[in-house]
Amino acid sequence: MANLLCIGAGYVGGPTMAVIAQKCPEHRVVVVDIDGAKIAAWQSDRLPIYEPGLKEVVLSCRDKNLFFSREVERHIAEADIIFVSVNTPTKTFGQGAGKAADLQYWEKTARLILQHSRTPKIVVEKSTLPVRTAEAMERILHSDDRDLPFDVVSNPEFLSEGTAIRDMENPDRVLIGARDTPSGQKAMQAIVDIYAHWVPRERIITTNLWSSELSKLVANAFLAQRISSINSISALCEKTGADIQEIAHAIGLDSRIGPRFLNASVAFGGSCFKKDILNLVYLCEHYGLSEVARYWDQVVRMNEYQQARFHSCILSSLFNTVAGKRIAVFGAAFKANTSDTRESPALHVCRALVEERAEVVLTDPYALDNARIVLGEDARRVIFEPDPYAAAANAHAIAILTEWTLFAHLDYQAIYRSMAKPAFIFDGRNILDHRGLFSMGFNVQAIGKPPLIHSAR
Ligand code: NAD
Ligand code: UGA
Numbered sequence: 001m002a003n004l005l006c007i008g009a010g011y012v013g014g015p016t017m018a019v020i021a022q023k024c025p026e027h028r029v030v031v032v033d034i035d036g037a038k039i040a041a042w043q044s045d046r047l048p049i050y051e052p053g054l055k056e057v058v059l060s061c062r063d064k065n066l067f068f069s070r071e072v073e074r075h076i077a078e079a080d081i082i083f084v085s086v087n088t089p090t091k092t093f094g095q096g097a098g099k100a101a102d103l104q105y106w107e108k109t110a111r112l113i114l115q116h117s118r119t120p121k122i123v124v125e126k127s128t129l130p131v132r133t134a135e136a137m138e139r140i141l142h143s144d145d146r147d148l149p150f151d152v153v154s155n156p157e158f159l160s161e162g163t164a165i166r167d168m169e170n171p172d173r174v175l176i177g178a179r180d181t182p183s184g185q186k187a188m189q190a191i192v193d194i195y196a197h198w199v200p201r202e203r204i205i206t207t208n209l210w211s212s213e214l215s216k217l218v219a220n221a222f223l224a225q226r227i228s229s230i231n232s233i234s235a236l237c238e239k240t241g242a243d244i245q246e247i248a249h250a251i252g253l254d255s256r257i258g259p260r261f262l263n264a265s266v267a268f269g270g271s272c273f274k275k276d277i278l279n280l281v282y283l284c285e286h287y288g289l290s291e292v293a294r295y296w297d298q299v300v301r302m303n304e305y306q307q308a309r310f311h312s313c314i315l316s317s318l319f320n321t322v323a324g325k326r327i328a329v330f331g332a333a334f335k336a337n338t339s340d341t342r343e344s345p346a347l348h349v350c351r352a353l354v355e356e357r358a359e360v361v362l363t364d365p366y367a368l369d370n371a372r373i374v375l376g377e378d379a380r381r382v383i384f385e386p387d388p389y390a391a392a393a394n395a396h397a398i399a400i401l402t403e404w405t406l407f408a409h410l411d412y413q414a415i416y417r418s419m420a421k422p423a424f425i426f427d428g429r430n431i432l433d434h435r436g437l438f439s440m441g442f443n444v445q446a447i448g449k450p451p452l453i454h455s456a457r
């Protein structure tokens with residue numbers, strides 16, 4: 001039996017440790033956070049995040065071998081293995097502002113671990129970090145006279161929100177990086193042994209520390225690059241009459257390209273893609289690789305272009321003014337099946353419409369509370385409406401921003417009747433039956449598709 005601790009009870013710490021606890025009943029797993037409200041929520045029936053299947057996993061092991069606590073110091077002292085999954089957002093101040101990772105939470109955690117440790121520990125990097133961060137961690141951990149034996153291991157997390165439990169239970173691969181020393185290899189084996197409880201051994205990959213750290217940034221950069229690539233072509237489709245979904249299908253059948261991550265959309269969102277690419281850009285600049293930095297920076301620029309194109313299209317289609325017009329925004333989450341609204345394109349579009357003085361009505365099945373927080377001051381100028389039918393009533397337009405299945409199966413005939421005319425639908429996720437909507441009377445504009453506009457009678 002080992003005492004496993006995770007520092008950081010967020011989108012990564014909570015779900016990953018819940019699955020580890022369920023798969024490794026002989027280990028005691030504690031998840032700590034400085035945010036008392038979050039810990040209270042993990043201990044309650046209303047978990048702090050919505051994630052399909054999460055509640056069942058948590059309930060199966062909570063208070064048996066899975067515990068949530070605010071007592072960071074005490075649990076550090078008791079732990080054998082400490083996973084660190086604190087937030088590593090983009091720096092907003094000083095050198096590297098807007099690009100570099102803000103490592104203040106990470107460094108505080110390293111110092112806390114040192115301060116409260118009395119026994120040897122393995123420290124596992126779960127957060128996404130710049131390459132060579134483990135070196136800084138090691139230096140902090142070995143910076144006092146006691147010189148306690150600490151081993152730092154990199155084990156980046158590849159789960160996606162909305163499918164976190166499935167991704168943890170059946171990962172494409174688990175990546176573990178460590179020093180090529182006897183104690184580094186022993187620490188690595190201890191982490192391999194945890195995952196080997198349920199992950200086939202050939203899917204557990206071991207590398208050196210720096211390859212592991214950098215692979216995480218590169219994986220996110222490649223995924224985001226695919227979305228920016230298909231989104232760039234969606235703009236060309238709208239000019240030429242080609243259809244982006246037909247193109248994605250045609251190119252995706254090439255086994256060298258593959259079908260996944262080719263859904264053109266209003267833009268990619270979420271807390272990580274933009275932050276991790278900007279971090280990669282910053283690292284390349286730091287090492288004097290300005291061409292490489294510029295290459296990856298373009299992935300983020302294309303994403304911003306796509307987002308701006310979407311709300312410009314709403315404005316120009318609605319006769320260049322949305323002032324005083326009710327616009328129903330369907331979806332606040334950055335993708336379906338999550339309550340997370342961090343960097344959500346939906347909220348970006350909401351802000352742009354509010355700026356144009358539209359009456360914005362936002363609807364989402366799970367993400368309205370987070371949307372209210374993220375919108376801050378702008379929330380006062382947005383109507384939050386859980387019922388999509390009520391949101392659409394009297395609206396001039398509907399904009400689909402999140403691909404919730406629910407939105408694909410609404411009674412659009414009834415919705416059309418309740419709307420102001422001419423009625424518009426802007427499908428930022430290509431989830432609707434565009435021809436069917438057009439025949440009901442809607443004017444339909446979808447990403448990467450020829451517009452379907454009724455001509456004036
Ligand atoms: P999050 O903001 O949801 O959670 C981080 C938690 O750490 C917060 O609850 C915060 O209060 C806590 N924390 C910060 N400092 C602390 C301290 N000193 N002691 C105790 N708790 C502390 O973030 P997240 O989405 O879980 O992401 C965490 C890391 O994992 C990031 O580096 C991110 O890039 C990476 N990651 C995220 C995802 C994802 O899907 N969200 C996937 C893979 C990797
Ligand atoms: C992403 C990665 O997929 C995970 O492997 C990684 O662990 C995680 O980032 C992270 O490091 O945080 P996540 O952001 O949760 O996961 O969700 P994705 O499914 O990757 O979607 C990201 C964004 O891209 C969403 O806004 C989604 O709607 C959009 N997207 C995705 C598209 O526009 N088109 C696609 O084809 C796929």
